[in-house]
Amino acid sequence: TSFDYSSIKSNIIAHKVESYTYTYGTAGFRTKAELLDSVMYKVGILATLRSKKLGGATIGVMITASHNPEEDNGVKLVDPRGEMLEQSWEGYATSLANAKGGDALAEVVEEIVAANKIDTEAPAAVIYGYDTRPSCAELVKCLELGLEVSGAKATNFGLKTTPMLHYLVRCINTANTSDSYGEPTEEGYYKKLSEAFKTSVKGKSRLSPLTVDCANGVGAPKLREFLRYLPEDVLSVNIMNDDVTSLGKLNKDCGADYVKTQQRAPPGSKIAPGSRFCSYDGDADRIVYYFVDSNGTFRLLDGDKIAGLAAMFIMELVHDAGISSIKVGVVQTAYANGSSTNYLTKVLNVPVSCVSTGVKHLHHEAEKYDVGVYFEANGHGTVLFSPEALNTIKTTEAKTPAQKHAIDQLQALTELINQTVGDAISDMLLVETILTNRQWTCEEWNQAYTDLPNRLVKVVVKDRHIFKTTNAERQLVEPVGLQGEIDALVAKYANGRSFVRASGTEDAVRVYAEASTRAETDELASKVAQLVY
Ligand code: NG1
Structure with missing residues (x-):
């Protein structure tokens, strides 16, 4: 296959609604699924161009609309290190999506090729995955057509959570390097996370069972599969809202977005004092925890609470490991609860930056710290370890057993945490690690600070x-x-x-x-x- 302008022109998929304007925003393209067929075709071409520009590095394409209703869909590109598409290319995505007719499309493609000095005959590799939405099958075909006419070596990775696809892209691009991120398979992902979790909680008593609301989305089958790698005596999980076949159930009255915005547990959840719950969103890149306290009041442990817990734990480990050169920082947005910012700056004494909404902004800011903890209040976030911090953790020699334990714990966290993007499964394991090490209930975790209404x-x-x-x-x-x-x-x-x-x-x-x-x-x-x- 090769890059073929005439075929790009002649195979163009017409716009369903002429007047509709598409924008590649913080979440890629996202709208009613029926409006996306033309966009998918062009995203295929864009992904190919991006790969050619980057010397044939593998680019990812994820088809999902995350927490949005089932009738929506969306698509986003993943850059070689598993990060979101570089911002300067978002404009190209938008121009391509809005090009109507073969000639207009070819013109935009030529502009991108010229502006980036792309060798159209260079190799290109693209992998793609999708969530459980009924519209995905049709949209995948449109994407495949775009990949084909532009000459990419395309690989369908099938049903995936968004963070799994990010993980796979990074693994493929770092394979056989000193920077290798892991085995580029779904099984490799499960093995990496489960092994790290076992190390992290070694010697501690298992907590009471955790109930996970999977929003009737892709997180359900994937979490179930993951749990095959973790014995019940290490982590005990009950899965709820796991119906991915009935129409209309995805994200409906359940999932992280519902719980965060409604500030209540999904209907039907048998939540009682003492039990521990969490909710994923439709593509399992967000998570929030919750419980009811002894008075029967619902309490949300959102992204801010997770960031506070993670920062507290990591700072203590860094201290106990005797690695004073590693500085921890936290990144938030304006939506972070004022009490959380107060807790971080006044109690933990950790530097906090505030950036614009959208994960890419948080991610880039977090890269400025040795260990950057970033979370949006809605539960989307992760922890980034800089290459220097990773190296320091790997090479520091312990002088005492306590120091060795802290270093081993830090090392395990670097494996446990998905450093490409926020990941509900990985973030859940991070929280479970901390609670297990502390032998804490949600109530004890929640005591760090009280959210302002x-x-x-x-x-x-x-x-x-x-x-x-x-x-x-x-x-x-x-x-x-x-x-x-x-x-x-x-x-x-x-x-x-x-x-x-x-x-x-x-x-x-x-x-x-x-x-x-x-x-x-x-x-x-x-x-x-x-x-x-
Ligand atoms: P917008 O619609 O721009 O507020 C929402 C969330 C973001 C982020 C994006 C991407 C809030 C207030 N906003 O953005 O945090 O998750 O969606 O999915 O939660």
């Missing part, structure tokens, strides 16, 4: 693009004057904080508010929403 409201406006922000999205610069009005409202509330930004994934504006009490928080959120409307 908070409210997230979605406001549908005529044109969300008029809302322009600065300062990691915490302040509006346009519409002119609106920020002043928000500030005046916020000033009336103790511990008040509120900000407004346009969603990158939905046609709406989001209003966030927090304050000392539930009533004040709701009032502040609704008043700010009225300003926006």
